[in-house]
Amino acid sequence: MKSRFIALILLVITLGGIQIAGAQMEQELDKVEGGDFKWQAVVGDFYAPFKEALDHIDEKKDGVRASLQEEVDVQCDKCGRNLIKKWGRNGQFLACPAYPDCRFSRPLEDEAGAIHLDAKCPKCDANLILKTGRYGRFAACERYPDCKHTESYAIGIDCPREKCAGKVVEKVSKRGKVFYGCSKYPDCDWASWDKPVSVECPTCKNPYLVQKSTKSRGEFVKCPECKEEFAEV
Numbered sequence: 657m658k659s660r661f662i663a664l665i666l667l668v669i670t671l672g673g674i675q676i677a678g679a680q681m682e683q684e685l686d687k688v689e690g691g692d693f694k695w696q697a698v699v700g701d702f703y704a705p706f707k708e709a710l711d712h713i714d715e716k717k718d719g720v721r722a723s724l725q726e727e728v729d730v731q732c733d734k735c736g737r738n739l740i741k742k743w744g745r746n747g748q749f750l751a752c753p754a755y756p757d758c759r760f761s762r763p764l765e766d767e768a769g770a771i772h773l774d775a776k777c778p779k780c781d782a783n784l785i786l787k788t789g790r791y792g793r794f795a796a797c798e799r800y801p802d803c804k805h806t807e808s809y810a811i812g813i814d815c816p817r818e819k820c821a822g823k824v825v826e827k828v829s830k831r832g833k834v835f836y837g838c839s840k841y842p843d844c845d846w847a848s849w850d851k852p853v854s855v856e857c858p859t860c861k862n863p864y865l866v867q868k869s870t871k872s873r874g875e876f877v878k879c880p881e882c883k884e885e886f887a888e889v
């Protein structure tokens with residue numbers, strides 16, 4: 657019981673990122689070891705601040721989760737609520753806010769299957785659509801073949817580097833792996849293997865987080881600076 661309790665406290669300290677004066681902590685634990693205190697009493701003393709810190713983490717996670725979701729003016733086919741834009745493994749999609757009660761979701765694309773990007777052709781002002789070619793995805797003018805303009809696929813967020821006017825674009829490495837870079841390359845060499853999302857890190861104020869996904873944990877977002885992890889998306 658004792659060692660489990662100590663493990664729990666250490667876990668909670670790690671989770672909460674709280675810095676308790678190490679010496680005081682050790683003293684308290686020594687007392688537990690020495691049998692001066694009942695462990696419940698020590699838990700009581702430590703629990704309140706831990707609980708507060710943990711609640712605070714939950715708040716931050718909720719904040720990140722909320723900013724990852726944006727309501728759009730498109731109704732759910734099943735229940736009529738306004739859908740929300742969410743970030744998934746393959747970019748953004750629309751999902752019902754009543755999830756998990758209503759599991760309706762659809763990709764951000766029209767009936768013809770073309771994914772309309774939130775960007776205009778610089779040559780003729782028509783919409784850009786997303787296409788997939790030999791070298792990965794790219795944006796092309798919807799008036800093709802009349803207009804042959806193509807450009808890198810901008811995923812909809814500005815380059816995170818300060819004072820850079822570039823956009824984050826999807827690229828494919830020589831080995832065929834997708835990564836993200838700045839449209840101003842080679843003037844700006846910002847790049848990331850993980851897909852960035854335009855949400856400020858609540859902990860260190862880094863201007864963006866990145867999407868991660870593991871088999872065991874599913875999808876979540878992480879700060880590339882302070883490494884803190886947030887809401888599953």
Ligand SMILES: [Zn+2]
Binds near residue numbers: 735736754
């Ligand atoms: Zn619904």
Ligand SMILES: [Zn+2]
Binds near residue numbers: 778781782805
């Ligand atoms: Zn065009």
Ligand SMILES: [Zn+2]
Binds near residue numbers: 840
């Ligand atoms: Zn840049």
Ligand SMILES: [Zn+2]
Binds near residue numbers: 859881
């Ligand atoms: Zn951070």
